[in-house]
Amino acid sequence: MNAPQTLAQKLIAKAAGLSHVNVGDVVTCEVDLAMFHDSSGPRRLKPMLDELGAKLWDPNKVVLVLDHYVPAIDPDAQRIVQITRDTARTWALPNVIDSEGICHVVLPERGHLKPGMFCVGGDSHSPTGGAFGAYMFGIGATEMLGVVVTGKIWVQVPRTLRMQWNGKLQQGVSAKDMMLHMIGKFGMNGGQYQAIEFSGPAVMALSMQERMTLSNMSAELGAQAGLIAADEVTLQYLQQVGVSDTLLKDATRWQSDEGAACEAYFFDANALSPQVAAPHSPANTQAVGAFHNTAIDMAYIGACTGAKLEDLRAAAQVLKGHKVSAGVQLMVAPASARDQAQAEAEGVMQVLRDAGAQVLPNTCGACAGYGATFAENTTVISSTARNFKGRMGPASVQVYLASPWTVAASALRGHISDVREML
Amino acid sequence: MAQLTFDQAKVWRFGADIDTDVLAPGAYMKHNIDVIAQHCLESVRPEFASHVNPGDVLVAGPNFGIGSSREQAAGALVHLGVRAVIAPSFSGLFFRNAFNLGLLLLTCEQALLLQEGDAVRFDGQNLYRTEGDVLPCAGIPDFLMDMVQAGGLLNLLKQQTATR
Numbered sequence: 001m002n003a004p005q006t007l008a009q010k011l012i013a014k015a016a017g018l019s020h021v022n023v024g025d026v027v028t029c030e031v032d033l034a035m036f037h038d039s040s041g042p043r044r045l046k047p048m049l050d051e052l053g054a055k056l057w058d059p060n061k062v063v064l065v066l067d068h069y070v071p072a073i074d075p076d077a078q079r080i081v082q083i084t085r086d087t088a089r090t091w092a093l094p095n096v097i098d099s100e101g102i103c104h105v106v107l108p109e110r111g112h113l114k115p116g117m118f119c120v121g122g123d124s125h126s127p128t129g130g131a132f133g134a135y136m137f138g139i140g141a142t143e144m145l146g147v148v149v150t151g152k153i154w155v156q157v158p159r160t161l162r163m164q165w166n167g168k169l170q171q172g173v174s175a176k177d178m179m180l181h182m183i184g185k186f187g188m189n190g191g192q193y194q195a196i197e198f199s200g201p202a203v204m205a206l207s208m209q210e211r212m213t214l215s216n217m218s219a220e221l222g223a224q225a226g227l228i229a230a231d232e233v234t235l236q237y238l239q240q241v242g243v244s245d246t247l248l249k250d251a252t253r254w255q256s257d258e259g260a261a262c263e264a265y266f267f268d269a270n271a272l273s274p275q276v277a278a279p280h281s282p283a284n285t286q287a288v289g290a291f292h293n294t295a296i297d298m299a300y301i302g303a304c305t306g307a308k309l310e311d312l313r314a315a316a317q318v319l320k321g322h323k324v325s326a327g328v329q330l331m332v333a334p335a336s337a338r339d340q341a342q343a344e345a346e347g348v349m350q351v352l353r354d355a356g357a358q359v360l361p362n363t364c365g366a367c368a369g370y371g372a373t374f375a376e377n378t379t380v381i382s383s384t385a386r387n388f389k390g391r392m393g394p395a396s397v398q399v400y401l402a403s404p405w406t407v408a409a410s411a412l413r414g415h416i417s418d419v420r421e422m423l
Numbered sequence: 424m425a426q427l428t429f430d431q432a433k434v435w436r437f438g439a440d441i442d443t444d445v446l447a448p449g450a451y452m453k454h455n456i457d458v459i460a461q462h463c464l465e466s467v468r469p470e471f472a473s474h475v476n477p478g479d480v481l482v483a484g485p486n487f488g489i490g491s492s493r494e495q496a497a498g499a500l501v502h503l504g505v506r507a508v509i510a511p512s513f514s515g516l517f518f519r520n521a522f523n524l525g526l527l528l529l530t531c532e533q534a535l536l537l538q539e540g541d542a543v544r545f546d547g548q549n550l551y552r553t554e555g556d557v558l559p560c561a562g563i564p565d566f567l568m569d570m571v572q573a574g575g576l577l578n579l580l581k582q583q584t585a586t587r
Contacts (some may be wrong), residue, residue: 026564026566039452039493040492040493048577051577051581052577052580052581052584053584054580054584069453076453076454077453080453121492122492123492124490124491124492124516126492137516138492138516139492139516139519139520140492140493140494140497140516140519140520140523140524141494142494142520142523142524142575142576142577143494143519143520143523143576145576145577145580146523146576146580149580154566187486188440188486188489189485189486189489189512189514192515193514193515193516193518219516222486222489222514222515224515224516281440368449369444369449369450370449370450370452370453373449373450386444386490388442388444388445388490389444389445389466390444390445390448390449390466391444391449395466
């Protein structure tokens with residue numbers, strides 16, 4: 001009889017064609033889906049693939065997303081976007097999502113992720129897929145070359161760090177606050193490239209998009225994957241995006257066994273305040289009160305981790321009927337075109353515009369720092385994932401990370417504020 | 424074929440938490456590796472890219488390479504001829520990228536005993552300071568050492584294609 005297995009072990013064992021795996025084993029896995037984008041994808045992969053004289057192992061298992069260099073603002077970006085589109089045609093890729101949103105958001109939105117899958121992404125925030133009970137992690141372009149040539153990749157079976165959240169979040173406190181709190185506690189490499197599994201009533205009470213925010217920022221915890229076992233909430237989301245019931249019939253069997261060995265950490269959601277990470281690390285986190293009266297010039301709601309439909313709704317709930325503080329610029333880059341259309345239909349986008357928001361395209365935008373970024377000496381509060389020095393603009397830019405609730409509240413007052421005072 | 428050992432390698436010393444955006448700044452990511460490499464580490468040591476010599480090694484504090492999946496962070500160091508990076512811990516994603524590009528990473532708890540300008544030797548298992556004292560390194564699986572020896576995964580795949 002085998003020892004009880006964690007969800008991570010089960011997902012890896014399945015992909016490796018084994019009945020079970022042990023922590024520390026190095027195994028070769030079959031990849032069910034490979035995602036890459038305009039920066040990590042064709043412009044890097046095609047020359048290497050051509051040099052090898054090799055072909056894609058299975059174009060049906062590839063999803064290409066244009067989100068980093070669109071809209072192309074200069075000749076270099078235009079060149080990269082052109083190579084990406086030309087290559088998509090040459091390779092006859094059936095799944096290309098062009099300028100319609102950020103990869104980690106559009107991938108599940110189009111029904112590409114399902115519990116039980118083993119996936120890789122050419123982007124560090126690929127652990128987002130873990131919210132759907134899929135083992136998904138980020139890799140670089142050369143390793144992606146290996147995947148698209150062979151359909152396989154090695155992994156070392158990770159330990160599981162179980163983050164158990166009990167209780168219930170207060171109004172105005174969200175998944176981003178949970179995550180910033182954990183990153184502050186464990187540090188940016190605290191995940192030690194192991195698997196995290198989020199669990200407990202406060203996690204299972206979250207919507208899919210909120211769960212995606214947890215899994216997404218497992219990257220900032222330095223974990224390889226950030227898993228959440230599928231439940232009714234997962235199934236409902238997947239049915240809504242058109243995944244057929246046949247494909248979902250055994251989805252909820254992907255759970256950690258009772259008694260599977262893991263390191264468990266416990267958190268009380270009731271006691272969690274809104275969290276803010278000061279420049280220049282997501283690990284510089286403290287409760288919002290520590291930053292009271294920190295004046296801001298810019299409030300930015302964007303990125304895969306901070307501008308999904310739920311994030312836009314949260315910001316609108318705070319901003320409804322108000323204008324942002326004089327001297328503060330509010331920018332909103334909805335994470336996908338579909339989320340923006342739904343927010344438009346619900347009146348959420350109008351609330352944001354009425355409050356003074358400038359609406360930007362559905363791309364990675366300033367979060368990636370590849371195109372337009374912030375000006376010298378700007379102090380920004382941002383719902384994005386990373387506030388490294390020099391990432392979102394010159395080294396003089398000060399970026400504070402927070403939830404969309406806190407970003408909106410701070411935009412209203414002109415300084416970092418506790419949203420709970422306004423709800 | 425890259426050598427798996429080195430001797431008399433000159434140390435460049437950095438602090439903790441050197442991230443991918445410092446190694447390969449976003450503003451230059453649209454360019455090829457030769458341009459990115461010119462800006463490698465410039466926000467912490469502006470003279471690095473122009474003064475580093477092929478065969479030099481980096482010594483850094485914990486969490487080297489945290490952040491993005493952009494392999495240009497490792498690629499820039501390879502382009503500049505950096506022989507190895509020595510640190511107490513690395514980002515897991517950066518670790519994979521480095522070996523895939525043929526860059527040797529040595530996980531060494533006592534890395535910070537090494538000082539700027541020291542000359543170090545690596546015998547395939549452990550590090551030695553010029554004075555002779557040993558700095559033990561974590562073992563590296565053979566398949567990753569093969570990757571370094573081949574000069575990266577692309578070269579390894581080429582060899583495999585050629586022998587098929």
